[in-house]
Amino acid sequence: MATETSNLMEKLVSLCKRRGFIFQSSEIYGGLGSCWDYGPLGVELKNNIQRLWWQAMVREHDNIVGLDASILMHPRVWEASGHVESFADLMVDCKNCKQRFRADELSSQVCPACGGPLTEARRFNLMFKTHMGPVEDEENIIYLRPETAQGIYVNYLNVMQAYRLKLPFGIAQVGKAFRNEITTSNFIFRTREFEQMEMQFFVQPGSEDEWMEKWKAERWDFYLQLGLNKDSLRFRQHGPDELVFYAKEAWDIEYQFPFGWKEIEGIHNRTDFDLSRHAKYSGKDLSYFDEATRQRFIPYIIETSAGLTRTLLTVLVDAYDEEPERVVLHLHPRLAPIKAGVFPLVRRNGMPQRAKQIYEMLKPHFTVFYDESGSIGRRYRRMDEIGTPFGITVDSQTAQDDTVTLRDRDTMQQVRVKIDALKEELEKRIND
């Protein structure tokens, strides 16, 4: 049954807190605006998304390698990248209630909160500033990175030389980014601290259109692999008014959230802008010498930039469903934080002992959860609500023929499986 979209977000926030996916940061102190903590299930889910991305981007490509660059970087990086000068939103303040809004998100000339008058629009830089070392003066200003991409550009030479890479090749990175966003809402959709999964693909100028098509197709497939509903996904091309001046072409993959179609990933043709700027600002030669053509040039870059935490919200929204008897997260088994619940049907006749043995047997291979409290129906529902795809139950027949029931979360159907065959059966079903 489809869930009413109007209150879906509220229900999801409540489920995430109640079941340990996501908590508000510093909640016992009243919370910190737009910062969130990932609980036991949230961190498993986030790790699973990240691992699948790494698998799809790095492991499955011979010419893409990984990187983990520092969050704090030389301040010149952000001058070269253009962030110091122009990474800003136009914002307005309400003269009455003092709330601040993004000018491009306002539909009228008055404050949407109190109806009060607004100030003129001003530019507001989104980078968080801090100081490096003990002296807090202008010279020691340093920024928390607002994107992971620059860590890749400034390491392009190091990585290429160390790994003897030839064009085309890519560098992939997952990590935290920080933006002092003015408008934050919709749970973890737009937060001030978040994680990105970015891959920068360096290509010969002239071949970028072909690579753009290839990456658009691969990235689309990735979201299908996560099990997202195809009808809730679409591509949207940036129009001329939206396209940043250095980009030649830009596409967003968007998802239809309860609050509208929104970007989950950007795929951009960034031309030779980034490397040219870093070459200019650092004074280092960042050109590439192509031995086949004996030509020297600055490579073009196709970027695929996805939000890890935003993808996590997407898979939760997509998976949430309410049925008359239960709330269920239809998470793809590969994403599910816990793969199987293990239960004794009742707490007697040796069933708990047998179920615990099975739990111990599976534990090295899967995230499994043992539960013997409450009726079996309630235990199944608790697992459905957190998206656990399989339930394994020891019953009276187990002692006779070494079989258990294996319950499928989505169909709720049960089949009998030999205990010896459980591991293989789970592997097969998870990877199907």
Ligand code: ATP
């Ligand atoms: P938006 O228009 O939503 O602010 P953007 O175009 O600035 O996003 P990019 O700079 O292209 O976003 O960032 C790439 C990806 O990083 C986005 O598609 C999104 O998944 C993620 N992302 C960006 N900003 C945030 C944020 N504040 N919170 C969570 N994820 C974010």
